[in-house]
Amino acid sequence: MKNFEEKLNQITKPKVTYLKHQDMLANAITKAKDKSVISWWWLSIPLYLIAALLMKTIFMPKTTLSLNIHDFTSRETYSSVLFFIFLPIVFIVINFMSIRNIYFLSGSPKSISFLRTAWFNVLMIIFSILILIIYSL
Amino acid sequence: MNLPWFKRIGIFFIPTAIIGWLILIGGLAYGVYIFIDIDSRSHSISDTLINFVFNLLIIGAVYSLIAFLTSRAVKK
Numbered sequence: 001m002k003n004f005e006e007k008l009n010q011i012t013k014p015k016v017t018y019l020k021h022q023d024m025l026a027n028a029i030t031k032a033k034d035k036s037v038i039s040w041w042w043l044s045i046p047l048y049l050i051a052a053l054l055m056k057t058i059f060m061p062k063t064t065l066s067l068n069i070h071d072f073t074s075r076e077t078y079s080s081v082l083f084f085i086f087l088p089i090v091f092i093v094i095n096f097m098s099i100r101n102i103y104f105l106s107g108s109p110k111s112i113s114f115l116r117t118a119w120f121n122v123l124m125i126i127f128s129i130l131i132l133i134i135y136s137l
Numbered sequence: 138m139n140l141p142w143f144k145r146i147g148i149f150f151i152p153t154a155i156i157g158w159l160i161l162i163g164g165l166a167y168g169v170y171i172f173i174d175i176d177s178r179s180h181s182i183s184d185t186l187i188n189f190v191f192n193l194l195i196i197g198a199v200y201s202l203i204a205f206l207t208s209r210a211v212k213k
Contacts, residue, residue: 034205037148041201045194052187 025105032098032118039091039124046083046131066137084135088128095121095128143204150204157207164200168193 053068073080099118106114115122142157143150152158171192172185179185 034145034208037145037150038201038205040148041194041198045191045198048191048194052191 021105025102028098028101028105029117032095032102032121035094035098036118036120036124039095039128040120042087043091043124043127043131046087047127049083050131050134065134069135069137080135084131088131092125092128095124099125140207141209142207144208145204150201150208157204160200160203164196168196171196 049072050065050069053072054065056068057063057065069080069084073084099115099121102118103109103114142152142154142160144153145151152161172189175188175192176185179188
């Protein structure tokens with residue numbers, strides 16, 4: 001009996017040094033950052049177009065940004081739909097899914113401090129919404 | 138296929154394999170060709186730059202998409 005007690009005392013909780021969850025979280029953060037970079041490159045095209053049309057508005061009197069955008073749309077229908085509607089919607093969905101994934105893998109924290117790791121994704125969502133708003137004006 | 142061909146540093150994808158370097162060199166060569174082509178048809182420096190930057194962004198976007206798709210190690 002004493003021998004058994006000694007054995008029982010020696011038994012400790014198993015030490016888990018490697019957590020698969022940590023691996024999943026690190027992987028999700030890397031993927032989210034990669035996707036935000038892709039978003040940045042693709043969203044830079046409509047942002048550049050908006051900047052160019054804004055310059056045109058400034059230098060050409062009696063024109064507005066929405067007028068120039070509609071003029072561009074009438075000339076380049078497919079490109080404008082692709083750059084001003086399709087791409088922003090796709091990247092809103094992709095970045096939102098990435099943030100959601102990180103949020104759940106972080107254990108659904110109450111504070112928004114977890115967004116520090118995914119701030120670039122949030123920025124891409126803001127840019128996408130901005131493009132959609134400017135296009136719909 | 139031996140992946141990954143690229144690794145991400147900041148907002149850029151850097152080649153890590155010969156195929157990656159070939160894609161990068163191809164993209165740069167195409168960029169130079171586009172610049173010469175636009176420059177031969179444009180009437181001013183700003184005309185050249187405005188059209189060239191747009192094309193450069195498209196090349197960068199396509200390059201980054203290829204790099205993103207080929208920067209993942211194949212799961213065994």
